[in-house]
Amino acid sequence: MPNWILVVDFGSQVTQLIARRIREKNIYCELIPYTKLTLTLLNKNRPSGIILSGSPASVNDPQAPLVSEKIFFENIPILGICYGMQLIAKAFGGLVKKTSKREYGDTIIQIINNSSINPNRWHINSNQNVWMSHGDSLSNLPEQFDSFIKSTDNNYVGITNENKKIFGLQFHPEVFHTKDGNLIIQKFIIDVCKCKQTWTMKTFKNDAINSLKQTIKKKKVLCALSGGVDSSVTALLLNQAIGSQLQCVFVDHGLLRKNEKEEICKFFQSKKNLNFSCVDSSKQFLEILKNVTDPEIKRKLIGSEFIKVFEKEAKKYRDIKFLAQGTLYPDIIESRSVLGGPSVTIKSHHNVGGLPEKMNLELVEPLKSLFKDEVRVLGKELGLDDHIRNRHPFPGPGLAIRVIGKVTKERLTILREADKIYMDLLKKENLYDEIWQAFCVLLPVKTVGVMGDSRSYENVCALRAVTSTDGMTADIYSFDHNFLKKVSTSIINQVEGINRVVYDTTSKPPGTIEWE
Numbered sequence: 001m002p003n004w005i006l007v008v009d010f011g012s013q014v015t016q017l018i019a020r021r022i023r024e025k026n027i028y029c030e031l032i033p034y035t036k037l038t039l040t041l042l043n044k045n046r047p048s049g050i051i052l053s054g055s056p057a058s059v060n061d062p063q064a065p066l067v068s069e070k071i072f073f074e075n076i077p078i079l080g081i082c083y084g085m086q087l088i089a090k091a092f093g094g095l096v097k098k099t100s101k102r103e104y105g106d107t108i109i110q111i112i113n114n115s116s117i118n119p120n121r122w123h124i125n126s127n128q129n130v131w132m133s134h135g136d137s138l139s140n141l142p143e144q145f146d147s148f149i150k151s152t153d154n155n156y157v158g159i160t161n162e163n164k165k166i167f168g169l170q171f172h173p174e175v176f177h178t179k180d181g182n183l184i185i186q187k188f189i190i191d192v193c194k195c196k197q198t199w200t201m202k203t204f205k206n207d208a209i210n211s212l213k214q215t216i217k218k219k220k221v222l223c224a225l226s227g228g229v230d231s232s233v234t235a236l237l238l239n240q241a242i243g244s245q246l247q248c249v250f251v252d253h254g255l256l257r258k259n260e261k262e263e264i265c266k267f268f269q270s271k272k273n274l275n276f277s278c279v280d281s282s283k284q285f286l287e288i289l290k291n292v293t294d295p296e297i298k299r300k301l302i303g304s305e306f307i308k309v310f311e312k313e314a315k316k317y318r319d320i321k322f323l324a325q326g327t328l329y330p331d332i333i334e335s336r337s338v339l340g341g342p343s344v345t346i347k348s349h350h351n352v353g354g355l356p357e358k359m360n361l362e363l364v365e366p367l368k369s370l371f372k373d374e375v376r377v378l379g380k381e382l383g384l385d386d387h388i389r390n391r392h393p394f395p396g397p398g399l400a401i402r403v404i405g406k407v408t409k410e411r412l413t414i415l416r417e418a419d420k421i422y423m424d425l426l427k428k429e430n431l432y433d434e435i436w437q438a439f440c441v442l443l444p445v446k447t448v449g450v451m452g453d454s455r456s457y458e459n460v461c462a463l464r465a466v467t468s469t470d471g472m473t474a475d476i477y478s479f480d481h482n483f484l485k486k487v488s489t490s491i492i493n494q495v496e497g498i499n500r501v502v503y504d505t506t507s508k509p510p511g512t513i514e515w516e
Contacts, residue, residue, distance in 0.1 A: 243273075
């Protein structure tokens with residue numbers, strides 16, 4: 001397969017952003033853990049270029065994640081980022097040492113020489129803003145390499161071997177905070193690697209359908225259809241690939257938003273060419289969550305219980321071998337290391353880290369390499385209705401992770417009522433489509449209030465609203481103060497059990513979008 005980029009993961013939490021930047025240019029890429037990078041792999045399916053990611057490790061650690069140095073002599077263009085640059089430097093005899101002063105965050109760099117990956121407007125002696133995150137630095141330049149960027153502390157920040165087409169950057173061009181970082185990646189993949197911009201969601205759709213046909217053959221698939229954009233796109237993709245071999249099942253786990261079950265079931269039951277059924281399992285989910293407060297345990301219990309329900313449902317139909325899920329790339333990144341890479345687990349998504357080790361059904365996850373915005377585009381290619389395609393993300397564990405602490409019917413009811421008021425006002429004020437995700441959180445604290453000239457001691461409700469493109473990073477949505485006042489007043493006046501409303505102003509990072 002010509003015309004593609006291989007991204008090698010050494011455990012950085014922003015490795016997936018490298019893949020995003022490449023795909024934004026309509027160029028296909030694959031991301032693999034460093035343990036999978038072998039000469040056999042390169043010879044079998046030669047990429048147009050290789051990008052080595054950052055890492056929380058040091059190249060000087062005894063157990064440092066390493067790759068064969070032979071890859072640097074395969075005549076494939078290579079770009080090393082942060083740890084990736086240090087790996088290149090060490091392979092060619094450079095010296096990497098722990099820095100006396102750690103560089104983290106916004107940093108000024110100086111362009112001292114030309115390079116094939118410098119943006120056109122990066123003139124020699126100009127200063128540029130980039131984002132750093134490292135504890136080691138290159139103290140001695142490796143043989144056959146030139147320096148083309150330095151920091152204000154005169155550290156080597158950019159190195160190049162133009163003959164071998166090998167480049168190293170100490171900063172992270174993939175993150176939004178590096179001005180012109182996107183242009184650097186573009187220069188590497190298009191100018192250096194000579195990739196053509198031909199990869200689209202239409203291409204992905206056709207490839208995915210062919211792959212599903214080859215994997216599933218004549219077997220049947222049970223699709224976990226929640227009604228969100230991810231599972232809905234999964235269902236439509238499978239429906240085009242295998243038609244009547246697909247059985248979609250919606251599970252009411254008792255943790256849905258107000259009227260959600262009725263709305264989703266009505267919509268999918270109207271799709272005459274789709275095998276669809278609805279299962280009420282609310283009692284058993286609420287039972288397993290009784291007195292559980294730890295969010296990781298909640299997620300794992302819910303993930304495991306979902307599998308039990310789906311395996312039970314699969315027995316109703318003959319020859320079901322596969323379970324299809326709308327798992328996305330960010331789910332995998334946060335739940336476990338990407339394809340076995342060494343990155344840190346942030347939280348277990350119910351459909352990834354929450355799954356039991358042994359299952360009777362094989363997983364089919366056709367969207368697991370995509371980001372949310374890519375899935376929405378794919379949904380449009382598949383003809384998915386806009387009101388489903390543009391829905392805000394809703395977590396598989398549902399309101400269980402928005403009721404902080406113990407999950408009870410009473411607390412779920414309170415949260416449902418508050419969330420409905422919030423969503424309705426967002427839509428009424430034409431704000432819903434401007435926001436990536438918005439929801440209410442019921443806190444495990446009560447506060448004193450005055451209602452009707454009487455003392456009240458009731459729950460606190462937190463409002464959350466963020467903007468994002470892929471869910472991996474997010475900024476808070478800046479509401480008009482009058483809107484927040486309107487939401488707060490409406491919730492307190494209409495929802496019995498809440499007497500205080502607050503707004504969460506935390507971006508991601510440092511916070512995650514969901515509270516649990």
